[in-house]
Amino acid sequence: MCVFYGDKYNMINKKLGYYTVGDVEFDSKIKACIYAQTNNQDVVWHFNNEIFEKYSWHIEPEKSLDELYDLRARQLRESYDYIMLSFSGGSDSNQIAESFMRQGLLIDEIIVNTMEKANSKHTIIDKNNTDPKNAAAEHYLQTIPRLKDIEKRSPKTKITVLDMTDYLFNSWLSAGDASWIMDKKEGLNPLNVTRFNYIHFDGVRKQFDKSKKIALLLGIEKPRTFIHSNNNFYIRFNDRSCNIITIENHISEYDNSTVEYFYWSPEGVDILCKQAYIIKNWLELNPKKQPYWFHKNLTADLFRLVHERELRPLLYTTWKDDYWQADKATLDWYSEFDSWYIEGHKGTKHHNIWKEGINYVRKHASRFVNRTHGFDDGLETFAYNYKLGPMEPEINPLELKWSK
DSSP states (O other): OOOOOOOHHHOOOOOGGGEEEEEEEOOOHHHHHHHHHHHTOOEEEEEEHHHTSSSSSTTSSSOOOOHHHHHHHHHHHHHHEEEEOOOOSHHHHHHHHHHHTTOOOOOOOOEEEEOOOOOOOGOOOHHHHHHGGGTTHIIIIIIHHHHHHOOOOHHSSSEEEOOOHHHHHHHHHOOOOGGGGGOOOOOOOOHHHHHTOOGHHHHHHHTTTTSSSSEEEEEEOOOEEEOOHHHSEHHHHHHHHHHOOOOHOOOOOOTTEEEESSSSSSSGGGHHHHHHHHHHHHHHHHHGGGGGGBBBTHHHHHIIIIIIIHHHHOOOOTTOOOOOOOOOOOOSTGGGGHHHTTTTTTTTHHHHHHHHHHHHHHHHHHGGGGOOOOSSOOOOOEEEEEEEEEOOOOSGGGGGOOOO
């Protein structure tokens, strides 16, 4: 397979994070890791360090979270002619929609992507079943009801629902080999391979062909926070969270469009700081929760299955108790969200091509492969931590007994 190294011919949106290996810049973590292994060099991830390192994380913003959410929504509305929100109905994107609507600010288009054609027969429409393997139920139990509410409250908002099933299978078949990985940023699980290539669809592409200044707005992401053994509280940014959604990979031909993270952005840094302080203050009032935030106890499983549940109502006042969301997946290449494909399509030509791509990365970026779960699953995470201030656990954090 021919490997193209470096992204010097593409404009990298550096606010979303990027990598360097020596003096070569990469938007793609996969390309960066393969290049680094080939040349026996290290990979460095950059994520707005020049701004975050100078920010006063030790000072809690005075404004409320809702005030800060609304300010961010207004700033975006005033900066762009046309705003597209990538919407799942989950807590992150739901809060964005609410911040716009409660101020009378128009979201021009909401885009929802599904794999309904492929996984509908595997989906159990049962609010009691929050297994990540049943994540497709979110479309029926949460997304559709929220879209109906948005239609009533914001009738000028265009709602577009895209089924990515055929595009997913055809993308592997048209590649024919492992070369399909080379236009991916990091996520190689089936759901993320084509999930956010909206401009594959003519109706969406026509909007990009206009001269308007377009923002593709994404709900990245709830804050990662932890209590360190040095008795300080930190906020953490990791590259895997930034690389979940890969819209920017597909719109490089359009200079009138920009991907915007609503939360994890230099323009949203006050939101991030306020969220972190709300978590810190809550932990101080609820010391029994503190062991779940002690850094030596933290795992991806713990964050996805415990922190996520606690943070939804804590950080988002618009999140209601009867809203439904599946548990988060804890695996990467073999994500539980994709069990319908990984288990149900073995032996097919497109499944073999998918595996060929995974195996290529396992071999050519083996130095960087994550083996936390005892097998090769994704790439190791790069991260930056910023200290908010002192926090001494009130109970022994190592007493935590938790299992997935």
